[in-house]
Amino acid sequence: PLAVSQMRTSPSYDDEQIRLPSLERLREEKEPRSATAKHLTEKGKRGKKVMDTRSQRKARMQKYVLFKPGERFYKGKWEVTQLIDNGGFGVVYEAWNNEKSMFAALKAEPTTSTGESQLKQEILVLRTVNATGKTEHFPRIHAFSKHRNFAFIIMSLCGPNLKALRSCEMKQPRRERKPDDMVQDHYLLGVGSWVRVGMQSLYAIKTLHDFGFVHRDIKPANFVVGTGQDMTTIFMLDFGLSRSYAFKSRRDDLWSFFYILIEAHCGLPWQFELDRKELERIKCTISDKELTKNLPKRLRVCVSDLRLLDIYSRPDYAAIHRVLLELKTMESVNR
Incomplete structure (x- = not known):
């Protein structure tokens, strides 16, 4: 297999593409929102699930999950080093943990306008599969969290697809x-x-x-x-x-x-x-x-x-x- 380093290209991090971390997002890091939080309507009843349009999803990606190298996550333990890939639903970065001296993949997705995230299902599956230890052919979860406007999961770093x-x-x-x-x-x-x-x-x-x-x-x-x-x-x-x-x-x-x-x-x-x-x-x-x-x-x-x-x-x-x-x-x- 090709080396992972051969499969990646260095992204350009100019100000038009990558936003600086806002005070709002920094506050979200300190006040994480539960992944099981219920989103209620004004009358106190659970609201109907609404799917964002492609343009809405793209706008939320631009605003909430485009990170610069050096940004830290999960109590500052993980640091973004470079972009690996991005798609219609989220962005994948390489992240470094200095305490454990290891690289991992950080996958981030913006939540929908109602606060939902597909990462919730991904976390459920990987936690179930790896409940009794590391299962062959499945990445291992190192950390995950959900905030007001985005969610992320940090898992095993793999090579090219x-x-x-x-x-x-x-x-x-x-x-x-x-x-x-x-x-x-x-x-x-x-x-x-x-x-x-x-x-x-x-x-x-x-x-x-x-x-x-x-x-x-x-x-x-x-x-x-x-x-x-x-x-x-x-x-x-x-x-x-x-x-x-x-x-x-x-x-x-x-x-x-x-x-x-x-x-x-x-x-x-x-x-x-x-x-x-x-x-x-x-x-x-x-x-x-x-x-x-x-x-x-x-x-x-x-x-x-x-x-x-x-x-x-x-x-x-x-x-x-x-x-x-x-x-x-x-x-x-x-x-």
């Missing part, structure tokens, strides 16, 4: 690329690599299911490699959409898992389609046979078996693992 590891830079702008150029530039993982990734990712999914949750957002960007002694371990991230599988199906996570394998091995049929309507048409009409035609035959059988499951059925993780193990053994013999 699978999407970053298997993607290469395109020299041409997206609108100027041709499908043939993208196929040539886009590289696929070797059988040995994607099988090993698949085995670890499958075990992470099974472990999450065994603790009573479905992920609901299985994709390459949410699986990362570890660092240091864990550099050969795949970790699962981003549990903000996770729910109890009493209400959601475990098979859906397995469908997304097979999409990861197909994309890594031979590419998804629609991944280079630029026309949005055509992309939608392909996704809605493609058959399982066409989707999996380039997968090894034994894996195609596993995909067919998913069609037989209802929303309450337990997937046969062992059968999928046996097929991946056979492919791994065959790859080792053929070297």
